[in-house]
Amino acid sequence: MTTFDKYPTVIVSENEKDVWEGSKHIVKQLKTVALDHNLIAIECYPGIDVKKLYHDVIQPLNADETIYAADLFYNNHTITEMIESNLTEDDVFGTFSPHSLEEFLDDKKVKAVKEKLKSNQKKNIIIYGMGASLFSNESLLIYVDIARWEIQQRLQRGMPNWRTNNQDEQISRKMKRSYFFEWPLADRLKKALLNQVDFWIDGNDIENLKLISKEKYLQGLSQVVSQPFRLVPFFAPGVWGGEWMREKFDLDKDEVNFAWSFNGVPAENSIHLQYGDCKIEIPANNVVFYYPTELLGNKVYGRFGREFPIRFNFLDTIKGQNLSLQVHPTTEYAHEEFGAHYTQDESYYILHAEEDAIVYLGLKENIENEEMIKELEEAEVGNKDFDDEKFINRMRIKKHDHYSIPGGTIHSQGKNSVVLEISSTPNIYTFKLWDWGRVDLDGKPRPIHLHHGLESIQWTRDENWVKEHLSSPNQLIAEGEGWYEEKTGLHELEFIETRRHWFSTIVYHETHDSVNVLNLVEGEEAIVESINGEFEPFVVHYAETFIIPEHIKEYSIRPHGPSEGKTIATIKAFVRV
Known part of the structure; x- marks a missing residue:
């Protein structure tokens, strides 16, 4: 029976306060907080099912008026012309777009919307979609987010790229437009909004959206970097x-x-x-x-x-x-x-x-x-x-x-x-x-x-x-009772250093001024522990990849559970600095 955890989780809180699951509960909460705001801006990462979001969340909020942000941008043909040099003729490779989202706004449409927002300050208005935050000002700001792997799945199932009608285009070209244009564009905006967002919506499961407050969300991010953690594999x-x-x-x-x-x-x-x-x-x-x-x-x-x-x-x-x-x-x-x-x-x-x-x-x-x-x-x-x-x-x-x-x-x-x-x-x-x-x-x-x-x-x-x-040097770096450390690569042209530890007892690690990424490459189970008690013991299983944030500085790993008394091994990677 496998011990590999396909759904690793970071425990943030024992309660669900300030977290709402399902569109009905989300709408109920947003109606409550919207009483203090005439304008709600719902920013969306490219790849969000905006039609489903509108049907399940936005429409039930019963605003006096809704504005779809995508309608304020140039049309597909104009945007594609503007980024033609980034997309190139190649089916797979392009060059990274240096643009900001504002560059693709249609000035005439933007002027009309701003006048409408100014003259209807007593009305309840929702602006939604990618770019909605550009009009947020003092509004309630909600960010609907999604992982890139889920975006790729949706593109393969026929979802078009942002501001296009390319449902039937080959997947490599759709991915190229995402990778070189949409994701850099959206990430620049997201970085600028991190401290401004009031609520986040998990948009990965379109049938079960989840809303979380800014405070709870940041608590989660903080918890991740306070301990060893794993990513959800696909x-x-x-x-x-x-x-x-x-x-x-x-x-x-x-x-x-x-x-x-x-x-x-x-x-x-x-x-x-x-x-x-x-x-x-x-x-x-x-x-x-x-x-x-x-x-x-x-x-x-x-x-x-x-x-x-x-x-x-x-x-x-x-x-x-x-x-x-x-x-x-x-x-x-x-x-x-x-x-x-x-x-x-x-x-x-x-x-x-x-x-x-x-x-x-x-x-x-x-x-x-x-x-x-x-x-x-x-x-x-x-x-x-x-x-x-x-x-x-x-x-x-x-x-x-x-x-x-x-x-x-x-x-x-x-x-x-x-x-x-x-x-x-x-x-x-x-x-x-x-x-x-x-x-x-x-x-x-x-x-x-x-x-x-x-x-x-x-x-x-x-x-x-x-x-x-390029072959394995397996150079002995250090050793002690029950353990030894080897250098296994990489070549001097590469900036990553890798170290392998073989151990049947506790072995101590340093982060070397870099984030550490490790995998248990031999043995059933190991436990990662803090030197000074700053994080809870963290159990890993064979072939699981895990990350140690740099600020932890020092930690230990030892065989655990079925591996106690046996010799096991980890491979560790960090940046040579």
């Missing part, structure tokens, strides 16, 4: 997906497979906050936005701003297939082409491997670059299969190996292994060079990004270079 199928996570984590038996699990990515994952019997789901990014120094540490915050720079996720190919042959950009290329501040440097920590498991890493010795490029180009148009055995270095792998993959290094995970991917946060800059001639789960060819890939390949990273620089 699992997704893929053409190369496997069966290990389904068995280990007791996942849906009817799903085709499980290729991915994002379980340590605040930009994508959510956090569950528990108030009595009511559970509020919030985007984990909100904790990063509100408490960056407490969570990240001063030095990491100073370097990355309000952005979580470390990513943990699983890749499962047990009884599955190879990942695509791919390469990530160098930092220089990512910055010049896409406006990104850093690239997707990564590593593969082998959590499980069958006897035939391999990784593809780097190039073979003395290959002809032009010959390989020609073969990739011919494979891209379907003239022939790419001869990976001729050009790409293969390595047999075993459990607990750890391979660094700095940007510019050709790589792929082979079938029959499970990888804990420990990486820097950008997760969209994967340039597929060859995908073994297959189609995706939807029956369509997976996009190849040969132009970007060939510009990114570092041709000197051949078999010898890989053996010298």
